[in-house]
Amino acid sequence: MTTLDTAPPAPPATAPARAARAWRTLRSSRAAVIGLAIVGVHVLIAVLAPLLTSYDPIANDSSHALLGPGWDHWAGTDQYGRDVLARVLYGGRYALGVSVAATLVTVALGTVVGCAAALRGGWFDDVLGRVLDAVLAVPSILALLVVVTALGTGPAVIVLAIAVVYVPQVVRVVRGAALAVVPADYVTAARARGESTWSILRREVLPNITDVVCVEFAMRASWVVLLISSLSFLGFGADPPTPDWGLMVAENRTAITVVPMASLAPIIALATLVVGLNLAADGLSKAWGVDRIREGS
Amino acid sequence: MVSFIARRVAAALGTLFLSSVLVFLAVQALPGDVATQVLGKDATPDAVAALREKLSLDRPAWERYTDWVRGALHGDFGTSLVSGKAVGSEVSMYLGNSALIALITVLFAVTGSIVLGILAGLYRDRWPDHLISTVSLVGMSVPEFVVATVLVLCFSVALPWFPAVVLYGPDASVGQLLPAVWLPALALAVVMAAYIVRMARTSVIDVMASEYVTTARLKGLSTWRVVTRHALPGAMLPTLHVIALNVAWLAGGVAVVENVFNYPGIGKLMLSSVQNRDLPVIQAIALISAVVYVVCNLAADLGAMALNPKLRTRGRTR
Numbered sequence: 001m002t003t004l005d006t007a008p009p010a011p012p013a014t015a016p017a018r019a020a021r022a023w024r025t026l027r028s029s030r031a032a033v034i035g036l037a038i039v040g041v042h043v044l045i046a047v048l049a050p051l052l053t054s055y056d057p058i059a060n061d062s063s064h065a066l067l068g069p070g071w072d073h074w075a076g077t078d079q080y081g082r083d084v085l086a087r088v089l090y091g092g093r094y095a096l097g098v099s100v101a102a103t104l105v106t107v108a109l110g111t112v113v114g115c116a117a118a119l120r121g122g123w124f125d126d127v128l129g130r131v132l133d134a135v136l137a138v139p140s141i142l143a144l145l146v147v148v149t150a151l152g153t154g155p156a157v158i159v160l161a162i163a164v165v166y167v168p169q170v171v172r173v174v175r176g177a178a179l180a181v182v183p184a185d186y187v188t189a190a191r192a193r194g195e196s197t198w199s200i201l202r203r204e205v206l207p208n209i210t211d212v213v214c215v216e217f218a219m220r221a222s223w224v225v226l227l228i229s230s231l232s233f234l235g236f237g238a239d240p241p242t243p244d245w246g247l248m249v250a251e252n253r254t255a256i257t258v259v260p261m262a263s264l265a266p267i268i269a270l271a272t273l274v275v276g277l278n279l280a281a282d283g284l285s286k287a288w289g290v291d292r293i294r295e296g297s
Numbered sequence: 298m299v300s301f302i303a304r305r306v307a308a309a310l311g312t313l314f315l316s317s318v319l320v321f322l323a324v325q326a327l328p329g330d331v332a333t334q335v336l337g338k339d340a341t342p343d344a345v346a347a348l349r350e351k352l353s354l355d356r357p358a359w360e361r362y363t364d365w366v367r368g369a370l371h372g373d374f375g376t377s378l379v380s381g382k383a384v385g386s387e388v389s390m391y392l393g394n395s396a397l398i399a400l401i402t403v404l405f406a407v408t409g410s411i412v413l414g415i416l417a418g419l420y421r422d423r424w425p426d427h428l429i430s431t432v433s434l435v436g437m438s439v440p441e442f443v444v445a446t447v448l449v450l451c452f453s454v455a456l457p458w459f460p461a462v463v464l465y466g467p468d469a470s471v472g473q474l475l476p477a478v479w480l481p482a483l484a485l486a487v488v489m490a491a492y493i494v495r496m497a498r499t500s501v502i503d504v505m506a507s508e509y510v511t512t513a514r515l516k517g518l519s520t521w522r523v524v525t526r527h528a529l530p531g532a533m534l535p536t537l538h539v540i541a542l543n544v545a546w547l548a549g550g551v552a553v554v555e556n557v558f559n560y561p562g563i564g565k566l567m568l569s570s571v572q573n574r575d576l577p578v579i580q581a582i583a584l585i586s587a588v589v590y591v592v593c594n595l596a597a598d599l600g601a602m603a604l605n606p607k608l609r610t611r612g613r614t615r
Contacts, residue, residue, distance in 0.1 A: 139549030
């Protein structure tokens with residue numbers, strides 16, 4: 001307890017002050033602002049899709065199948081005569097909805113487990129590390145496919161499957177960040193006061209690793225979007241005729257020489273969303289000084 | 298140093314053991330009866346009973362597990378529920394085809410990305426860096442099936458240089474598959490390289506700012522010599538792990554790309570066996586992938602040790 005005799009540390013900033021500072025540094029990073037703006041536009045489009053297009057994304061119209069871009073259909077139509085633009089605009093709903101839910105569950109679970117591992121240490125940490133290594137050793141797409149075939153497709157199952165696949169990686173990152181906080185005096189003091197692990201986690205550790213968790217969220221979200229679209233492409237994700245980007249590429253790939261826009265439009269939508277998420281993650285980590293590489297992402 | 302290696306190998310074996318248990322549990326303890334799952338809801342009770350007999354489902358799970366592992370250690374993974382052939386030989390046939398893609402991918406991705414990463418790192422914040430960083434950001438942001446589709450559009454539709462799909466079965470010879478290997482390998486290499494480039498760039502920047510590089514420069518060494526002799530080994534160290542992780546990622550990445558090109562590799566087998574609920578094949582593929590992952594990580598650890606003398610004497614901290 002000799003550390004308690006040294007000079008008192010600076011009083012911790014209050015939560016609003018900290019948030020204000022985080023916001024200021026965030027605005028100074030061009031990459032983060034651009035990335036968040038792109039993601040924001042995608043969210044807006046997904047929410048406002050019914051106002052932006054008068055076409056029904058799942059209505060077949062065989063008399064207008066496989067049209068090129070024109071006045072009536074800006075991005076043309078697919079083999080069933082569905083308006084490609086409408087499907088792309090509505091497609092963000094599935095991608096964003098499932099991805100955000102899956103990322104939230106994954107990061108929340110990973111954060112709690114990672115902090116707990118750092119705080120408890122000992123055999124709990126060791127055993128957890130081993131088990132997570134073992135989970136990581138199985139390719140994520142295979143693990144995902146097994147879960148989905150076992151429990152059937154559906155948004156809830158996909159959220160669960162993504163959590164199974166990505167929680168171990170989040171745990172690793174968060175555990176690394178939390179390990180830097182655990183030796184601090186205020187954690188020791190909280191332990192000496194006899195506070196429960198949960199309360200230490202919530203009040204002492206979490207506020208100090210919020211930046212790491214936020215960056216992890218943005219980074220993980222980009223992976224999740226990619227994984228979910230791959231799953232849809234392979235036919236295990238969104239069920240036809242749901243408008244979904246991965247599914248659209250799978251459906252229109254065979255007709256790529258006839259109506260290239262039907263494949264390119266969802267590709268562009270998907271790529272811009274992920275570029276936005278990646279830019280946000282990069283910008284945030286630079287602005288807040290979160291070194292993702294050192295934390296073994 | 299020997300004890301360090303021994304500890305790493307022991308940890309790797311422990312991870313493998315746990316993975317095998319997890320794989321077995323995940324596949325066998327799927328909700329519902331495995332036999333009904335395999336045969337579907339409308340199967341006759343006789344057929345279900347026959348399959349239960351064949352899979353010896355009435356025995357306790359741990360007994361089946363030990364049987365499975367004992368068989369797997371001898372290369373016997375049971376028989377496929379769909380084709381009725383031995384899983385071991387079937388998987389190895391597909392695996393060989395995928396290894397062809399993987400080899401070319403790793404070759405392309407690693408050499409290309411290290412060269413680009415070093416370039417970006419050396420020309421930090423100038424136009425080569427901006428160009429390389431932007432391209433790698435885009436490469437990271439598009440899924441493999443998109444890269445594959447775009448490549449097909451460019452190099453088999455617009456310019457008919459490579460076949461868009463493979464028409465051969467899994468027993469095709471290397472000569473038959475060779476023309477079809479390049480596009481899938483390129484698609485995977487683009488995605489894989491994007492990650493390695495970023496890592497290599499960061500570590501080159503770190504190393505170039507270090508004191509020993511400054512010393513080397515002050516000695517009057519040429520930039521080329523400073524980079525190849527001093528910066529490269531230091532920069533390779535963190536990059537090695539990313540490469541290892543990416544090689545392990547290939548095991549899953551091929552699943553998507555092989556399906557785009559109809560390439561008869563392990564990824565295609567993985568997908569069809571999941572669709573057909575061919576449990577022995579799924580288990581075998583998962584276990585083999587776990588072995589690849591563990592071996593890659595072990596190799597990266599030992600490689601890092603060879604490159605960094607400090608690690609040889611350090612304790613077990615990671």
